[in-house]
Amino acid sequence: MEDLKYCYKYPHPAVTADCVIFGFDGVSIKVLLIQRGIEPYKDRWAFPGGFVRMDESVEECAKRELFEETGLKSASVEQFYTFSDVNRDPRERVITVAHYALVKISEVCGGDDAARAQWFSFDELPPLAFDHDRILRVALTKIKERICFEPIGFELLPEVFTMPELQNLYEAILGVKFDRRNFYSKMRKLEILTQVGERPAGTSSRIPILYRFNPTKYAELKNRGFRLEF
Amino acid sequence: MEDLKYCYKYPHPAVTADCVIFGFDGVSIKVLLIQRGIEPYKDRWAFPGGFVRMDESVEECAKRELFEETGLKSASVEQFYTFSDVNRDPRERVITVAHYALVKISEVCGGDDAARAQWFSFDELPPLAFDHDRILRVALTKIKERICFEPIGFELLPEVFTMPELQNLYEAILGVKFDRRNFYSKMRKLEILTQVGERPAGTSSRIPILYRFNPTKYAELKNRGFRLEF
DNA sequence: ACAAAAGTGTTAGGCCTACACCCATGA
DNA sequence: TCATGGGTGTAGGCCTAACACTTTTGT
Secondary structure, eight states: OTTOOEEESSOOOEEEEEEEEEEEOSSSEEEEEEEOOSSSSTTOEEOSEEEOOTTSOHHHHHHHHHHHHHOOOOSOOEEEEEEOOTTSSSSSOEEEEEEEEEOOGGGGSOOSGGGGEEEEEGGGOOOBSTTHHHHHHHHHHHHHHHHTTSOGGGGGSOSSEEHHHHHHHHHHHHTOOOOHHHHHHHHHHHTOEEEOSOOOTTSOSSSOOEEEEOHHHHHHHHHHOOOOOO | OTTOOEEESSOOOEEEEEEEEEEEOSSSEEEEEEEOOSSSSTTOEEOSEEEOOTTSOHHHHHHHHHHHHHOOOOSOOEEEEEEOOTTSSSSSOEEEEEEEEEOOGGGGSOOSGGGGEEEEEGGGOOOBSTTHHHHHHHHHHHHHHHHTTSOGGGGGSOSSEEHHHHHHHHHHHHTOOOOHHHHHHHHHHHTOEEEOSOOOTTSOSSSOOEEEEOHHHHHHHHHHOOOOOO
């Protein structure tokens, strides 16, 4: 008991930051999980995360843990809910501030740190540690809410992408199907897409046109907020 | 030092729950503050709130503290952000989960507990304790986001209200002016308002028509979500 | 008598939705 | 040659935004 050296007049909960990391492979949404190496829930899959240090905010903690456990250096990690059920951790009272981030799936391929990290799609999810299944459900809800008002979708796509890919992304997140023609014109109206290169005139209607997004317009739209009526 | 009886292997932050309580007096938005009786920030105004106990979630804590300090028993206290800057409390590391609630201003009039509680409008705010001014700004942002998608506004109004009052409420929260005629028809289209009583025919165009809201339609709309294009 | 507050309806424009056809490729 | 995937444009309906007049009351 000699190592219990941090003492308080009243009981204090432990506080952690967890990261729900979403990716997109062109077809379906993926989530990044880490296989736990220690008890409790040893060998179960869980979100990257860990205990908040006394010299960092929970957001800083989330970014640090994310980097340590997956090698990801994502600028936009954002908290979305704090889970505080009394018995959510068998060790002691732990309150977790849950964050999410949208990343390009290619960014997390390499790295030895990421040995235990793996992308899962929703129809092949393993059982999760702690209350992480609940955290995932809430994260999904929040993402759905956001995607209609901020062009967050693009953070999930590679630099260059096709219109069908973009549509797949929206359909995968929102769980609905759109009319291709309406989706195209809606996106064009936003004026954040720039066509990449030229399609040799008349030579192909089968290979999709490539786009990248216009960073200026994109940032502007993101600040101003927008309204996607899906 | 004998009373430092809660000891841990690693340092733990303290965790509090704070409540930003919004009210509406028919003209402007008010916020409920409590004058602190103890250091730090003694005599400064702050949001109701306090330390999370080990046998309650942060939401339960928020409700409990709200009741203890203001006599309010509000069903719908909702967390909106967790503030964790390292030095936000001079005593020790304190992370606070901030909540908000919308209440009818009449519900908090009586009660001795509320002796130190007082409603303030935004143009006469006193200096706030801790980082509560920042918390207030974030709360306002979140409320603005919500009011366009959930009919939360009605929770701020008395049972029976007039259309101008309702419009004032929306204008006060969103900080913009609406065309009266467009606002009226938009509200009518939602079909959640029921006219109260009868206006003696032809006898008055100066006193406003009274409405209450239809709880069934209101709940339905709240679940389904809606879209107010202001 | 005049200013201020409350009530009401119409029109034009923009956005959303639904929908059909052509071209190219690969089986 | 046929099925599949990609690209494009149009017409109708709904919602939004702009806008004017009448009544009443209080000063």
